[in-house]
Amino acid sequence: MDGTATTPDHEIVIVGGGFSGIGAAILLDRAGFSDYLLVEDGDGLGGAWHWNTYPGVGVDIPSFSYQFSFDQRTDWSRIYAPGRELKAYADDVAQRFRVTDHTRLNTRIVGAEFDEAADLWTLTTGDGDSITARHVVSATGVLTQPKRPDIAGLDDFAGEVLHTARWDHAIDLRGRRVAVIGTGASAVQAIPEIAKVAEHLTVFQRTPIWCMPKPDAPIPGVVQTVLSRIPGARRLARTLSQAFVEVNFPLPAHFHGVVPIAAGGEKVARAYLKRTVTDPVTRDKLTPRYAMGCKRPSFSNAYLPTFNRPNVSLETSSIDRVEADGIRTADGTLHECDVLVLATGFKVFERGNMPPFDVRGVAGRDLEAFWSENRLQAFHGVSVPGFPNLFSILGPYAYNGSSYFNLIETQSRHIVRCLQRARSVGATRVEVSEHANDDYMRAMLARRDNQVFFAGGCGSANSYYFDEHGDVPFRPSTTLETMWTSRRFDLDAYTFTRATDREASAIR
Structure with missing residues (x-):
């Protein structure tokens, strides 16, 4: 950092060291965004596969799907790999793609605040330290915070x-x-x-x-x-x-x-x-x-x-x-x-997990409060109006229930396209428009009549898929559609501006 208020510690900070964070780091680096820091709460990488070591733990979809398309293993011991192999895969990929060189372990992010004048995020750690970044990628997943049952005694x-x-x-x-x-x-x-x-x-x-x-x-x-x-x-x-x-x-x-x-x-x-x-x-x-x-x-x-x-x-x-x-x-x-x-699972679409830390955007807008008041929503599950330079891998209406690795790659592709446009026009702020976000939300809700969740047979399921609003913020799309959309969505859904030229029209 050169000491000026407008120069961040890192261009990008990735929060979360599971496969989401590892994959985002690799794909950002391959696209030329090498000034990143990956911050992980635990003492090792792998996310769910680092934390979950209970007897019998393993992947619940075939291993051939549960891996990066750009780094496919052929030596899985079983069609459904045991957890220890997924943990080893995470460590191996992170090492070979040098993600570990950009990683800070044992660091919990407890807050994030956007500086409107400088177009920077300040992340606060549990130790009271701060890290500044131009852009933040939230890769914390949802299966991270164990849910303790509310049982008397x-x-x-x-x-x-x-x-x-x-x-x-x-x-x-x-x-x-x-x-x-x-x-x-x-x-x-x-x-x-x-x-x-x-x-x-x-x-x-x-x-x-x-x-x-x-x-x-x-x-x-x-x-x-x-x-x-x-x-x-x-x-x-x-x-x-x-x-x-x-x-x-x-x-x-x-x-x-x-x-x-x-x-x-x-x-x-x-x-x-x-x-x-x-x-x-x-x-x-x-x-x-x-x-x-x-x-x-x-x-x-x-x-x-x-x-x-x-x-x-x-x-x-x-x-x-x-x-x-x-x-x-x-x-x-x-x-x-x-x-x-x-065996009571995790906080998923609940307060304190969406997001897992306090996030304050433009004019101090609180992300958790925004979602509580306006329903969970995000443009392609990536961006929310009023929270510039903040991108999520697993935001509302991002995941369609297919391979989690497909989600990581499609969302990372979306983020890379935004950052490439920002770099090409010299923009310091990237923000999705309310109009684009509203259109996407309407499109998601318009498809719910065909979803099993709203067909009348889920009342007794006690499913964690349902949020406090009675919505199921899954992306009602085929996997091929999610892949196509990440490559083709209109970048004009975002505005790209400079901190030094805030009054100017959006750069195209």
Whole structure:
């Protein structure tokens, strides 16, 4: 920094060291934006794959889709890679593309304020330091802040308490009485592993999850060799994997009213449940009463069979409170346990997570308050009027439910195009217009009639997809459309101006 008020510490600060931040850093650097700093709260990179180390953790879509298109591995051990391989992939990519050279770990951002006179952001850290940047890329994701359930007496439990997102490997579950609260994606993976070692496992289920057989298997060395050496093999594997993912969520979720794929998926899931779970009462408890797509369906070959084990109980009575020696349900029964596992997910579209730190834009406008008053919204999920030079990887109406890596690359492409225009015209401020943002929001809402979320079958799903306004801020688009749009959207949706020439007309 040269000491002037208009020169930032870095041209770009990326907040978040998961795959979003790593991918954005790589793509920005490849586009010529090398003056960046990546700031990460944790002591390592990888985001969810750094924090989540619970037993059985792994990717929930085929590995061939869950990787960067510009850095495709062929040596995954399984079709669905275990978490440790995703963590290793994150570290490897960050090292090889020199992201680690621009990274500051153990640094939590707690606030961001825009300086209108200088067109700079000042980021405040948890230690009280400040970092200035011309542009900020929010890459914090949403599966970052564990959600602790609001259950009376939770702090009174005399045993050990674990959250799946912050697993303590020093706690031995062997021969213990374990209770798991929750049956979402993390629980589906962890429960079978816990059941193998626990003396007894009680699973407390509020809402059952749609579960289908998982097309998973080890990838033989010969297949890895073919993928790495035969021209086009990797592309074919990725294309097939992407098609599988598209059919299993984006299409049935967003085009439910046009192509009722969800009904077919429900038949598959019901048949799988019927042939897998032997006890009819337990089977009935595990049967969802909401449409597939209201929540992201799970794929597992181990979850449903776990409930056939003699040491596993499924409890669907609501929890009244937690006591020192166990969980008491509404029917008065005390379920004694030694260890309590909270598989209760994350804050997603909630206050304190969208955004995960205080953001003040033009005229001190508070981003969280703006969204609370005006509904969650962002132009292509990237930019919000009144918050110049601030870009998000996973903003409202960004993610369509496909591969998260597709989201990272499309959003980064959007951001790069904005910054390239700004650099070419010498602009210091990049801001999406209210008109463009309003048009995009109207377009998103106009498609909701075809989404499964609003088809009338999600009322009992207790889905975290719904925000406080009753909206589901997913992007109702096919993956191909998101890719095309990131390359073709009209850059005139933004204004590009100079701090030294604020009264001038927008630069075109």
